[in-house]
Amino acid sequence: MIVQTIAFYVFAAVAVVSALLVVGNRNPVYSVLFLILTFFNVAALFVLIGAEFLAMMLVVVYVGAVAVLFLFVVMMLDINFVELRQGFVRYLPIGAVVGVILAAELIFVMVGTGLGTAVAGSPTPPIDQVSNTEALGNIMYTQYFYLFQVAGLVLLVAMMGAIVLTHREREGVRRQRIAAQVDRTRASVQLTKVKTGEGATGGVTGGGVK
């Protein structure tokens, strides 16, 4: 028990500190890396409370896809982050209002409100009898088999859409022709001596490599 408590405080402390560093860091690349660290620590917290599926999803989806995407965007786009940072004080009140609303929502949830109760029964399976990966697998391929299939069709449409809207036939593209390559014999291969330092343009301009 004591080990778990210590582990909780360590992971929680690292998560909070790295979350602060995500916001406070000057270099956006570091920010994204700290974000990944936060995700890992939160995943560890999920494992501690027995939500192992959620922990794995967090690592696979958020670290594996979302954070890496962030990293790509940060590195590839020329965004002036110093400029974005200006006006921090000006926007502080708005941020504070959002923070207060979120805190209020948390308190509402903890205290419990009189908005209404579930009338058709509790949806959560008993957590001590079945692990949640197993519980999810059990319903996903049986009860929700239909939704699983339709979700597959939705992804197919998304893929078709991306291809329809962006794929273009380009002229003059040299593609690898595997069959032709495999088909070659020693006799059909020709070695050409290329002069060094003259480039591949075949002497059209006579200039060297830029």
Add this chain to the structure above:
Amino acid sequence: MTFTDLNLGLATPEIFLAIASLVLLVIGVSLGDKRMRLVAWASVLALVVAIFLTASDSNSGLAFQGLFVADGFARFAKILSFGAAAVAIVMSLDYAERENMARFELPLLMLLASLGMGLMISANDLISLYVGLELQSLALYVVAAIRRDTVKSTEAGLKYFVLGALSSGMLLYGSSLIYGFTGSTNFSILASALTGDAGLGLIVGIVFLCAGLAFKVSAVPFHMWTPDVYEGAPTPITAFFAAAPKMAAIALFTRVLVGPFGDMVGQWQQIIIFISVASMILGAVAAIYQKNIKRLMAYSSIGNVGYALVGLASGTQEGVSGLLTYMAIYIVMTIGSFAVILAMRRKGEAVEEIGDLAGLSRSQPALAYALAIFMFSMAGIPPFAGFFGKLFVFMAAIQAGLNVTAVIGVLASVVSAFYYIRIIKVMFFDQPTESFDRVAPTLRLVLAVTAIVITFGFLAASPFVDMTADAASVLFVE
């Protein structure tokens, strides 16, 4: 749970459409864009087969562990949606080839959108509602932007996508609240658990759900995307948008409100009355200033959704039956009108202004008379079918005690008659300009069939009304 528990037989049309679209995708990829016509006709065939499968199976029940429902209501809506989608694919063929957008993915995406419509109509759970809706919407966003080299089409696609994502978010938020306050997402369980009075949280959830669905049917105040998307999207795609997905979304709207929340009519009725009245008024007033005929049709469709929702607002079986009748007639009128708009080509260029129709009665009388029939019908002038559609929804509203709504509806209908009849005036009394190009044979066929149905539809009125009453009665069985 065993495999037979899934009751796959009830979902035969959808399973067939899913497999057909996968097979056609492979065929399309191997044959390339040059054989787009083949893939398109195969898609039409697949939809026709799906219609037959839907019509021939009269079993009702739940499939996929209660996530999917097949009943008379679903069959009626599916036949209409699939039929409208098939006609839209046929109408898109010629246009796609002339406008350089002949890609085999176009009919396939329309096919997958139709599959999504089938799943929406048959949804019996908040999650299956969402995945069906998303399958349909995602395909629609892509086809709106299919002419990716024109600014208008890409703008239409982007606008539709961003606003559609927003509405999906609202819908999901509403669903999550409903789930949170009831503990179930299944319509059957919700229907038996929710009797009469409900908590505030649940009502907020229903409001968000209604907002998301109102967006999908383009009802005021969530209609802003409609004119821009209808104008920007390629014309046959606009015809598709205005017909098939609208039917599916209205059917879904009806099933959600009348099914699980049927006992809470008092809670959601005011919302539906408001959006239907607002849609009727906006559709009537805003369309007056339009010069572009596709924008005009967009406002007209907003107004028509308002009239259809009058049927839902009454919350009775007669109301839903009237709504189905109205939507069926609306789909035929819309497809016919868009067939005329597609025929508006001069020297190979598509023209879209109302002024371009000037003097059409002298250069192409058949086209002019067909459009005149559709416009008279939209304006609600007997004996054309549109009159009966309005008659049934307003009758249901008065029976349900919604006299004010019905009166506003009739007044809005009078205002809208102004712009419908103005088109007829332009065609018959204005000085002719250059005549249009020869109309493609497929379009002529579509025009002839829709015009005949609208003109002589009243002869088959009584069996048709029996059909819609049967379909509507399914939702009101306790």
